[in-house]
Amino acid sequence: MRPDDPADLLAELKLQTFDNALGRRIIETHIWAVREGLRGATAYDLFDGYCQRLVMHGTPLWRAHAATETLHPQWNGYGYTWRRDLNAIAPEQYPHGDDQEEIWVTSPFYDLIRRARGGEPNPSMRRRLDAGPEQRDFPALKEFFAASATDYVAYLFTYGERGDRSQGTGIVYSFTADRKGGFAEDDTTLLRATLPALSLAMKAHASYVIASGLLGTYLGEDAGRRVHSGAIMRGSVERIRAVIWFADIRGFTPISDAAPGSVIVDLLNDVFETLTAALRARGGQVLKFIGDGMLAVFPFEETGRAETCRRALDAAIEAMQALDALNTSRAAAGVPAATVDLALHIGEVLYGNVGATDRLDFTVIGPAVNEAARIEALCEPLGRSVLVSPEFAAATMDGDSRLEPLGRHALRGVREPKEIFALDPGGGNPAADVAELRRP
Numbered sequence: 001m002r003p004d005d006p007a008d009l010l011a012e013l014k015l016q017t018f019d020n021a022l023g024r025r026i027i028e029t030h031i032w033a034v035r036e037g038l039r040g041a042t043a044y045d046l047f048d049g050y051c052q053r054l055v056m057h058g059t060p061l062w063r064a065h066a067a068t069e070t071l072h073p074q075w076n077g078y079g080y081t082w083r084r085d086l087n088a089i090a091p092e093q094y095p096h097g098d099d100q101e102e103i104w105v106t107s108p109f110y111d112l113i114r115r116a117r118g119g120e121p122n123p124s125m126r127r128r129l130d131a132g133p134e135q136r137d138f139p140a141l142k143e144f145f146a147a148s149a150t151d152y153v154a155y156l157f158t159y160g161e162r163g164d165r166s167q168g169t170g171i172v173y174s175f176t177a178d179r180k181g182g183f184a185e186d187d188t189t190l191l192r193a194t195l196p197a198l199s200l201a202m203k204a205h206a207s208y209v210i211a212s213g214l215l216g217t218y219l220g221e222d223a224g225r226r227v228h229s230g231a232i233m234r235g236s237v238e239r240i241r242a243v244i245w246f247a248d249i250r251g252f253t254p255i256s257d258a259a260p261g262s263v264i265v266d267l268l269n270d271v272f273e274t275l276t277a278a279l280r281a282r283g284g285q286v287l288k289f290i291g292d293g294m295l296a297v298f299p300f301e302e303t304g305r306a307e308t309c310r311r312a313l314d315a316a317i318e319a320m321q322a323l324d325a326l327n328t329s330r331a332a333a334g335v336p337a338a339t340v341d342l343a344l345h346i347g348e349v350l351y352g353n354v355g356a357t358d359r360l361d362f363t364v365i366g367p368a369v370n371e372a373a374r375i376e377a378l379c380e381p382l383g384r385s386v387l388v389s390p391e392f393a394a395a396t397m398d399g400d401s402r403l404e405p406l407g408r409h410a411l412r413g414v415r416e417p418k419e420i421f422a423l424d425p426g427g428g429n430p431a432a433d434v435a436e437l438r439r440p
């Protein structure tokens with residue numbers, strides 16, 4: 001029997017019929033972890049609750065840590081550190097690119113992961129920190145000992161088949177004691193018998209976090225949340241009022257023809273990050289990147305129309321200023337720069353699932369979206385980077401002198417020419433034009 005095999009350990013304990021205090025603690029903790037996992041508890045609450053239960057059961061737990069890999073373009077993983085003296089748990093996020101930092105490659109966790117990759121199933125580690133310097137063979141263990149820790153145990157549980165990252169790849173734990181003599185045999189038995197159940201519950205939340213993170217990244221925060229909450233049927237749409245933001249890189253085809261693919265990808269990433277950064281704090285939702293174009297919306301209730309339009313215009317101004325700085329930087333580096341044309345419109349759109357039975361797109365459709373694209377096409381002929389519709393201008397120009405009229409212009413596919421407005425570099429006062437727009 002392998003002493004760290006959960007199935008063998010539980011079989012041994014079953015022979016004892018759990019007719020003792022340890023057995024009862026194992027059963028209670030196991031049932032608690034399963035129940036909390038079925039309830040959908042977060043990893044934060046699961047780990048905090050587990051550590052609290054260990055302390056209530058008499059385990060001399062001073063510090064505990066759990067970390068797991070995730071599947072996200074920004075984060076490589078996340079973790080939680082629990083401290084008894086602080087009665088608190090601190091969440092952490094680990095960005096990509098930190099795998100080779102010295103503090104990581106010299107850690108006990110890295111050693112466990114290395115052993116697991118070498119084929120060792122669910123590796124573990126114990127160091128009796130007060131037994132001598134040879135037990136403090138990692139820098140972190142020396143720090144723990146200096147802080148009065150006496151014992152350290154760590155466990156790794158892997159998820160799924162090797163190479164399958166859809167639910168993360170596993171979870172690693174460490175537990176540190178501060179009692180003389182460290183953990184008793186009952187303490188480590190309790191950990192080894194109940195951590196598999198906790199890991200299943202943590203895995204369930206990890207799957208949820210991965211799914212919600214990927215949906216938000218690829219569909220947009222609001223659209224991803226709606227899909228994850230059950231808005232999955234083809235044709236399930238709702239009518240919403242929104243500001244439509246449509247941006248496009250001017251002259252992108254000649255730029256892409258003249259530069260290597262990797263340079264073009266870097267350009268697109270820089271431009272889209274600059275545009276999106278201006279939206280994040282203002283309620284804008286990026287729905288999709290279409291080649292060198294970008295579609296975003298600012299949903300609103302009617303009472304918030306004017307404020308939403310002002311936020312969208314603020315975002316446009318910030319984005320254009322940031323793009324100027326970006327282009328200056330890229331030109332100095334000898335790489336292509338880009339002029340971005342942007343249109344802002346307002347109207348009612350259909351928001352939801354459209355597409356084939358096996359390939360859906362959560363997006364907005366409607367005449368207002370088409371008009372925004374047509375307005376953006378006028379930017380180059382009119383020599384402006386930001387154009388807005390008369391409907392948008394009418395909603396935002398009260399007390400706002402940042403727009404100026406450019407006259408009426410024909411839009412492809414739109415019956416009547418429309419008054420087009422642009423950002424006014426001089427900040428004029430178009431109050432008279434607002435009044436004209438609102439005349440019956």
